[in-house]
Amino acid sequence: MPVCTLHLLSIKCSISRFLEGLVNGKELRPVIVAKVHRWVIIPSFLSLELLRSKWDVVLLLEGPFGLASTVQELVEEDWKVEVGVPSRILKDFAQRNQALLYPTPGSVPPLTGALEKRHSPAPSSAQDLELSDELLEWINKFKAAEGAGAVTMLNILAFKEGMKSEYLKYGQAFSESVGVKRGGNAKLVGNILSPSHYTSRTASVDGQEKQWDEFAMAHYPTISHFADMIASKDYQEVNHKHRLPSLKDTLIICATDLELPSVQERAAKL
Structure with a gap:
């Protein structure tokens, strides 16, 4: 199982400048940038240190x-873990x-x-992956600002002891019914292999032990498809029966995929 590194980054430059830096770091092999x-x-x-920063x-x-x-040199803060991603998923990703x-x-x-x-x-909040009024209001603003493109939801998961099999039932339902019928796709999944490490100008926090178990990046054709899913009765039945009871802790971040500048685009700027 190939080892990859998952980063959450706060940057001190524009997104376009950061993407150029990634391309110039020729030894780096990005799988996904969002x-x-x-x-x-x-x-x-x-990993409450994650709440210290506004991640970009x-x-x-x-x-x-x-x-x-x-x-x-472009990064203000960096939270990272090593992850194992199956070769069959990385192939032709x-x-x-x-x-x-x-x-x-x-x-x-x-x-x-x-x-x-x-x-x-x-619901009063989205912490149980339910559609709160606050989240729906943000989704409507997001659609107005960003349009109807695809979104990627980064999930990081820690399971209760002996409960991973219950989460797998949730994953099966997602891939066979409640997620896929809204265009949901778990496009990247893997095991977390290492303790987390967080660095900034003022702090450095090494996890004492591996606390998280898995990560997944779930694709939805639009933010409306994601909202349609978590607002639905069929999804919430699966969520409350299998997902919520299996999790010790979790986080979800909404992101949109970015494309690295092409050789032609970089040449045009020279």
Whole structure:
């Protein structure tokens, strides 16, 4: 199982400048780069240093290596863990991800109407992956600002002892029914192999032990498809039966995939 490094980064430059730095760090092999938009679920007690910063970028790199100097100089804060990603998932990932981000006409499933059937009162928060009024308000603002493109939800998971099998039932339901019928796709998954490490100008926090178990990056054709899913009765039945009872702690961050500058684009700037 190839080792990769998952980073959450706060950067001190523009996104475009950061992407150029990634390309210039020739030894780096990005699997996915995504722009962070907001927390959906914050961690309850694990890796609370994550709450210290406003994160800008999710970065998954092939290999257990540090950031290149061309990238390090652009970073304000860095939270990272080593992860194992199955070879079958890494193989041809770039092509598969492009197909998800730019689907063929007619391939995206329609919304199921769950938003129109949403019952009152709404949940008070999204911490249980339910559609609160606050999250729905943000989603509507996000659609107005960002349009109808795809979103990626970064999930980091810690399981209760002996409960991973219950989470696998949730994953099966996601891939066979409640997620896939809204275009949901767990496009990247893997085991977390190391304690987390957090660095900033003022702090350095090494995890004393491996606390998180897995990560997943879930694709949705639009933020509306994600909202349609978590607003639905069929999803919440699975969520409350299998997902919530299995988790010791979790976090979810909403992001959108970024494309690295091409050789032609970089040449045009010279």
